[in-house]
Structures are given as C-alpha cells and as structure tokens.
Amino acid sequence: MVDIDVPIWAARLRVLRRGRLWNHRELGRRLADAADETGRDQLPDPETMIRLWEAGERRPDEANAELLCRAFGVAESDLFVGDAAGTTLWHYLTGIPLRSGMFTAEEEERTGRAIEAPQRADEGTVSYFRTTLDAYTRADLRPADLIHVLRPVFAGIEEFHREAGPPVRRAFLMLAAENAELISRMHHESGDPDEALAWSDEAIRDAREAADALLEAYALAQRGGLSDTIGDPGRLVDLAVAARERAHLPPWVDALSRDHEAQGHALAGDVDMCHRRLEESAQSLEECGDEPPYRSEAHNALCAGCLVDLGQAGGAIEILEHEPPKAQPTYAVAYALARMAHAYADAHERERSAETARQALALARRSGASRALRELARVQLPRQDVRHRRILL
Structure with missing residues (x-):
C-alpha cells in the first residue's frame, strides 16, 4: 500500500468532506448545527479544528467525533475507517469523490484495484464512473463546485480510456466526452470563456475518437450554446448546422441545435431566420416524450433571450x-x-x-x-x- 503523510482516519475525514463538496467553513457550520445549545457554545474555532484533524495533528475527541458522525450521517466505525483503508487511500490520492452508501465495499475495492492497474477495468468500472458522474450532475450545485469535483473524475476516465483493454476503452472515451462537455458548460456559467472553449474542444475530440456521431452532434450543439463566449454569430450558426449534419438526431438534440442556431441569427440581427429556427425547435420538442434532457423551460428562456x-x-x-x-x-x-x-x-x-x-x-x-x-x-x-x-x- 502506498504511504500517505496523514493517518488514515484523517484522510477519511478529508475524503468524506470533499465528497459532499463542503469546504471547512461549511463542515464547521454543520458541526454547530449537530450540537445542542450547550455543546455549540463550547465548540472551539471549527475551521481551525477541522484543518488540524485533517492534517492528522489532532484526533477528534469523543464529543467531536459524535458531532462529525451526525454531520456526515455515518456510524463512527465508518467515519474512522474500520476495514475501508484501501478505499480511503485511493480516493484520497486521486481526488475522485467518495459518497458513503453509493457503492458496496466490493465495488469500491474492485474500482480501487482498477485505478492501480487500468488493465483490470471492466464494465463494473465503467458503471462506477458513470454513476459518480450522474450523482454530481445536480441542479443545486454551484458551477465552480461542479468543476472542482469533476476534474479528478475526468482524469480517472482519461487514464482508463488510454490504458484499459479494448472491451471498455470506447465506453470510457464516451464518458470522457460527456464529462468534458459538462465541465465546459460549467466554466461558461462561472465566467471563464477560455476554459469553456478548451473543454468543449476536448469533448468534441473525444466524441470523434469514439466514432459516436450522436455524441459528437450533441457536443457541437452545446458548443453553439457558448454564444457569448464565441462572439461570432456566423460561427455559432455553422456549429448548430454541423451538429445536425453529423447524425439523425433525436428530437431534443435537434431542438437544442436549432435554438442555438436561432441565437446566432438573433445576434446577427436576422429576424426571419431566428423566428424560423425557434418555430422548428418548438416542433421538435413537441415530438419528445416525457422529461427530455432539453426541456421546454430552457427553450422558452432561450427564445426570450x-x-x-x-x-x-x-x-x-x-x-x-x-x-x-x-x-x-x-x-x-x-x-x-x-x-x-x-x-x-x-x-x-x-x-x-x-x-x-x-x-x-x-x-x-x-x-x-x-x-x-x-x-x-x-x-x-x-x-x-x-x-x-x-x-x-
């Protein structure tokens, strides 16, 4: 086992905190919420204490250990590692988030072995990363927080699509494209246009390498959504049209591409073409079943824009x-x-x-x-x- 510079229990605290996307201040607030009124008044500076705990310089006493268990919603045996040292170690070293209860101990151990030797990766490893990716694709997360948690996931997926065996390599490549596209959109929302474009390029490259025409079309359509980043209405229109040329699109992807083309026409001041594409997008959305990924609310907001x-x-x-x-x-x-x-x-x-x-x-x-x-x-x-x-x- 690789040595680390902190005790396993300290690494476990850090891994659990990061898996929930809490900074030190947020965990301190949750410790205060978990305490009764008397205990809350007796809490020392929580952020300082948390840093000391995670550095392994001081172990939580019995009272604080109980508060940590309440804050994380886990048993003390889970918090202070027990038999899960290997799982803690690979999450600590890779930065890939750990969520208690999401996977079985066997799934965690198997994924850890694959991290150590990518040739061992199988469909279970692919499923592990897809489930992790889905778990953090949440509407309540701040874009910057999502970027933070997805970067190590992307790094792990990239390693697998380079080193894993042929049966699962393409699946990891497709996951890499989806992950990169999501990171691109989050950089766009968080105000970093250069990173948004760089990650969009990565998503398109991975989709092409995977030879998945639909995934490439989706990545191109989303690239068109970076309209205020690209600053070129003609380029925006070209990307949206290119998306529809890549494959026979499901209605919701067709609607997405036509809406983004409409954005380009609007920015260019072409009223007729803008309205025409918006009408076509609305028709495509009518063909969608229940709960399509691209919904009417997003379409309406874009129409208004x-x-x-x-x-x-x-x-x-x-x-x-x-x-x-x-x-x-x-x-x-x-x-x-x-x-x-x-x-x-x-x-x-x-x-x-x-x-x-x-x-x-x-x-x-x-x-x-x-x-x-x-x-x-x-x-x-x-x-x-x-x-x-x-x-x-």
Whole structure:
C-alpha cells in the first residue's frame, strides 16, 4: 500500500468532506448545527479544528467525533475507517469523490484495484464512473463546485480510456466526452470563456475518437450554446448546422441545435431566420416524450433571450411572464431572470426591471452564476434613478 503523510482516519475525514463538496467553513457550520445549545457554545474555532484533524495533528475527541458522525450521517466505525483503508487511500490520492452508501465495499475495492492497474477495468468500472458522474450532475450545485469535483473524475476516465483493454476503452472515451462537455458548460456559467472553449474542444475530440456521431452532434450543439463566449454569430450558426449534419438526431438534440442556431441569427440581427429556427425547435420538442434532457423551460428562456437580442422586448416579456423560469438549475434560473430584467428595462418598465434584477442578483450570487451577473451588467436603467442602479452594482 502506498504511504500517505496523514493517518488514515484523517484522510477519511478529508475524503468524506470533499465528497459532499463542503469546504471547512461549511463542515464547521454543520458541526454547530449537530450540537445542542450547550455543546455549540463550547465548540472551539471549527475551521481551525477541522484543518488540524485533517492534517492528522489532532484526533477528534469523543464529543467531536459524535458531532462529525451526525454531520456526515455515518456510524463512527465508518467515519474512522474500520476495514475501508484501501478505499480511503485511493480516493484520497486521486481526488475522485467518495459518497458513503453509493457503492458496496466490493465495488469500491474492485474500482480501487482498477485505478492501480487500468488493465483490470471492466464494465463494473465503467458503471462506477458513470454513476459518480450522474450523482454530481445536480441542479443545486454551484458551477465552480461542479468543476472542482469533476476534474479528478475526468482524469480517472482519461487514464482508463488510454490504458484499459479494448472491451471498455470506447465506453470510457464516451464518458470522457460527456464529462468534458459538462465541465465546459460549467466554466461558461462561472465566467471563464477560455476554459469553456478548451473543454468543449476536448469533448468534441473525444466524441470523434469514439466514432459516436450522436455524441459528437450533441457536443457541437452545446458548443453553439457558448454564444457569448464565441462572439461570432456566423460561427455559432455553422456549429448548430454541423451538429445536425453529423447524425439523425433525436428530437431534443435537434431542438437544442436549432435554438442555438436561432441565437446566432438573433445576434446577427436576422429576424426571419431566428423566428424560423425557434418555430422548428418548438416542433421538435413537441415530438419528445416525457422529461427530455432539453426541456421546454430552457427553450422558452432561450427564445426570450433571442427576442431581447433582436430588440423585441415585448415578445420576450410575454414568454417569460407566461412561463416563469423553473425546473432548471439555479444558475440557469438566475440567467433567465437577468434576461427578464433586461427585457423590462428595454420596454421602459423601470420598477419591474429593478425588482427582477434584484431577484436575479441574489440568486446569481448564491449560485455562483457569473453569466447571469454579466447579463445584469447589460441592463440599462435610467442613470438618474440611483436607488435602482445600486441593485446592479
């Protein structure tokens, strides 16, 4: 077994905390919540204590061990390792997140052996990584947090698609493409256009190497969604068209590509082509079954955004008021609200713009939605209205 510079129990604390995407402050808050009123008053500086515990410089006493168990929702035997030293070790070394109860001890051990020797990877290893990826593709996560947790997952998948045997190599390559595409979108939401484009390139390359035309089409369609990153309406249209040329697309991917093409036409000021593609997208969505990955709420928000770009604020307001943003990731709702504030401002509805901007700003700050903040910066309120202008500063 590889040696590490901290006791296994300290590594376990760090692995469990990172698996839940908690920083030291968040774990400290949860320890305080787990304590009764008397115990809460007696807690030392929790962030300092947590750092000492994870460095192995001090072991939690009985009272703090109980609070940690409550915070993590695990038994003391699970928290302080027991027979799971090997599992703790490979999660600690790779940074791949560990979630207690998600996998059996046997699945964890088998995946750890495959990490050590990628030639051992099998369908079970593929399933392990796909389940992990799905578990963190959540609407409640901040984009920056999702990037943080997905990077080591991507690194592990990349290692397998280079070193694993032929039976599973292609499956890992497809997972790498999906993972890279998701990281790209999160960089876009968190305000890092260069990284968004770099990861999008990675997703497209992996999809092509896997010779999966549908996955490549999806990656191209999503690349088109980086419209405010690319800054080239013609390129945006070309990407969306290219996506539809790669394969016979399921209706929801077809709708996604047509919506992103509509974005390009809107940015270029081509009203007729924009409306035509939006109508075609709506028709494709009608062909979808229940709960497609690309939903009508996202389509409506994008339609409204196109109308804002075309200077048709009234149409954008009608769409957004008819079906307010919902059932989307928090950062996407923040962006939709920012678009609504923009539409109200363009329609000279100052009070409604300011109120919507206030809601969007609070949500964007809470969810780490830098793209929504950039959109709010574009909202033009009368300069003499100092009270409302402060909302957007």
